[in-house]
Amino acid sequence: MKTILNLLKDKPRLYRIVAESDTPAGKTFDITVMVAIALSLIAAFIETRPTTNELLKDILTVMEYVLTVFFTIEYILRIYCYPRPKEYALSFFGIVDLLATLPLYLSLIPMLSSVRYLYIIRAFRLLRIFRVLKLFNYINEGYLLMESIRLSLRKILVYFLFVVILVVIIGTLMFIIEGNQPGSDFTDIGTSIYWAIVTLTTVGYGDITPVTAIGRFFSGVVMVLGYTIIAVPTGIVSATMIDETNRKVKGDNCPRCGKKVDKKDRYCRNCGEKL
Amino acid sequence: MKTILNLLKDKPRLYRIVAESDTPAGKTFDITVMVAIALSLIAAFIETRPTTNELLKDILTVMEYVLTVFFTIEYILRIYCYPRPKEYALSFFGIVDLLATLPLYLSLIPMLSSVRYLYIIRAFRLLRIFRVLKLFNYINEGYLLMESIRLSLRKILVYFLFVVILVVIIGTLMFIIEGNQPGSDFTDIGTSIYWAIVTLTTVGYGDITPVTAIGRFFSGVVMVLGYTIIAVPTGIVSATMIDETNRKVKGDNCPRCGKKVDKKDRYCRNCGEKL
Amino acid sequence: MKTILNLLKDKPRLYRIVAESDTPAGKTFDITVMVAIALSLIAAFIETRPTTNELLKDILTVMEYVLTVFFTIEYILRIYCYPRPKEYALSFFGIVDLLATLPLYLSLIPMLSSVRYLYIIRAFRLLRIFRVLKLFNYINEGYLLMESIRLSLRKILVYFLFVVILVVIIGTLMFIIEGNQPGSDFTDIGTSIYWAIVTLTTVGYGDITPVTAIGRFFSGVVMVLGYTIIAVPTGIVSATMIDETNRKVKGDNCPRCGKKVDKKDRYCRNCGEKL
């Protein structure tokens, strides 16, 4: 008890345990957290299975509450010992750490009982495993991946709005073609748009399928044309990725004058363009 | 009333309101239109749901007519105040604006009642949101995307004809293999071709599936071989996109002599080739 | 009759009509053939529909025989008037022209009646439309596509053997996991391999699906891992296509010494490597 109180007074030491994994205590703490996360995920899997008996369900529920209290204490400790708690609280992992505890408390409010399993969002915390295992190369690859996606984001957003409009149009056309058939799956425009998304993304559940000749012909056209449309995001991501890889190896070109610039340069030596 | 009449006389001011969104009035007008479009789309969703009661349906139908009249007035105003109305009428958005109003009027003709929901084509007008929000970067990305698709178009058209012929052949082969089986899904060549499209594009509804060993073997070959064939449009779009990105950054090479040319050059400095 | 006899004697003129489409007669001939092909395809679609009445079926059957006789005469004419008939007979279109007529004759042999609709292979002849319409740019794009596929072929073949072995292994594992379950879809190894192909290519019919927890877990692993494996042919085709496009614009590099070589060069100027 006294050790814990002493530890609470020694913020830097607490920080080394909670936030870093260089010391044995820090490593032990990190691994304990990882195991707790894994346990809570497995508990959720087993608990929701209809074949699980009531006793086991009760044990697992208790475990969930214990683990959530543990994560809550961990979250409070982080806020307490971090040098800039506000920055942490608003970072990706800060938000995940909070969302990993809140849902279970919220589920105590009768109307919100179904949000309970949202605590599974704590799975995102498993991404910290690369830091714990000191796999910094993997972290870099992760950042490169995110960078590629971030750079493609604007293109992809424009593309998404286009796809949304397209599935609305295709869904409506299909509703006009097949909707008035007896026994048709295309009961309303919403369902038809759902079908259009399922078809254009090549998921193809088959829960809603055309039955008339004209409906099948139109579906075929949508699939073949759609395949090209859906090829676009792959093209976007590929192009960005190749660009990024080239930039990493060969350095960059100035976007204004086209002259080669160093990776560390902040302004083009030739034309002064900000990089 | 008098304000409206005055406004109708002042064409340039009307143009600034209807076509631009720099003035407060123009911005208000644009946002009103966007909201009206969103409302009419939601109305169509709700109205076609089988669970919607008759009263709500009637209200939504009235709303549709009101909104369509509003869009019709807007279209007439645009034709009236645009400096070059003909050019507008034939542009992409001019045609969409017209198609956004016509179907409801056409649906009054008894035989064409089913075309009614085609007015949903007005969803395309939502693409104007980028201009309203002054997200010109997004518009540029959109043009780049369209440019990439346009440049790939010829390749893709050749590819499409090839795919169409291929699915006709594959569908017929499958009809020969499975068509004479009792209880077979492959009842005619049209259905078999529909199956071939569903399979080659990897949509895979599962409404028509082979049941004989030879039919399954042939399907497997089609899938594995088909995967390569269907990889081609992705390759085409990727290649064009990478090319376009390179051109934007590094400038271009003359297609005849291969020498570097500036982006602004209209003729190659070395060999005079038109660019 | 005499005109025809005269024409048969004048081989070069006959060649201009049958093989080229520069003269009005040649153009008329080509368009007649195209229309005949389209008609025969449509006839096959309609004839096999179960809802088609017997009279129409009989008319279409007669039409098929008439068209096939027409294509046979055309084939004989081509063999007769081409300067190098053997080369033609062994070319892609020569073989297609022959296969477009043979199946109907073969179907007269009682045992082979089901091969009848194989004459649909004549659909490939529609590829000639680009030549008839003088869309030579499209023909070039077609050759570029074929070249890209041809250059990727060796990589793709190695990849295919690998995929075949993989689906055999995955299918067997799934048969071991799910095969002995009551009511399982995985009745034998062949069916399991068919499932593995359907899953790995992301077609996903859903006619055969895992029902046990372990089977679903294994399926999930196959899908996620498989997505990367199946991404490979897209990567191969993309890489080849980008390579080809670069080569067309920038010229090539010598594969031995890496120095730039002209497109027309047959030997590297620097090291003498044959290109």
Add this chain to the structure above:
Amino acid sequence: MKTILNLLKDKPRLYRIVAESDTPAGKTFDITVMVAIALSLIAAFIETRPTTNELLKDILTVMEYVLTVFFTIEYILRIYCYPRPKEYALSFFGIVDLLATLPLYLSLIPMLSSVRYLYIIRAFRLLRIFRVLKLFNYINEGYLLMESIRLSLRKILVYFLFVVILVVIIGTLMFIIEGNQPGSDFTDIGTSIYWAIVTLTTVGYGDITPVTAIGRFFSGVVMVLGYTIIAVPTGIVSATMIDETNRKVKGDNCPRCGKKVDKKDRYCRNCGEKL
């Protein structure tokens, strides 16, 4: 008998027969092995079919045992005559050769009878066909493919962990949305995650599908967003492949200073970086 004994004494000659295929005896041996593998695969296919009669099953079972004994002798011979038997035993093909024989022996243990068909892993041995047919170009292409995958592996692993976490979150959200509906397919979190994998990878069996409006809306969002996420491995593999191809043709750039380096260089001439 004596010939065999002599052969067993002459290790180098035995090696030439068993491991190489330059001599007629070696080629005969290799082809015999290939045929035996093909036979055993076909036997497994036929044996597990429910329609196969008992007598044929018994014959095939005997054949399996005979072939497995043959492969066991072959494995022992390889261990016996290879100059470095340990290296062979731990190589990819060494392990495959062992796994090709073990399962049948293991299946004699009552509890492990279901592992029997695992011997199908011997299918991997068919990859040796390229060496037997001396298709070394194909082997090189295979290594290039493996190299591309190996180089992408770290990126793909990071990506996989991300996908695993994502499907856990998506599956749980869907369980919260659809799980408490009467007659819902989403009975537990495990099933929901299985659905999320089937959907995100665009396999789309359709055995589990959303039925509520909100569930379908969420599925649509997952599909459209997911398509971009799933485009990433294709982008990774494409980028690596293009990089590899460039490196093969143009030589490489030093990762530190960016100067060009020869393929054979082990250190950068300019900055001394190890390559």
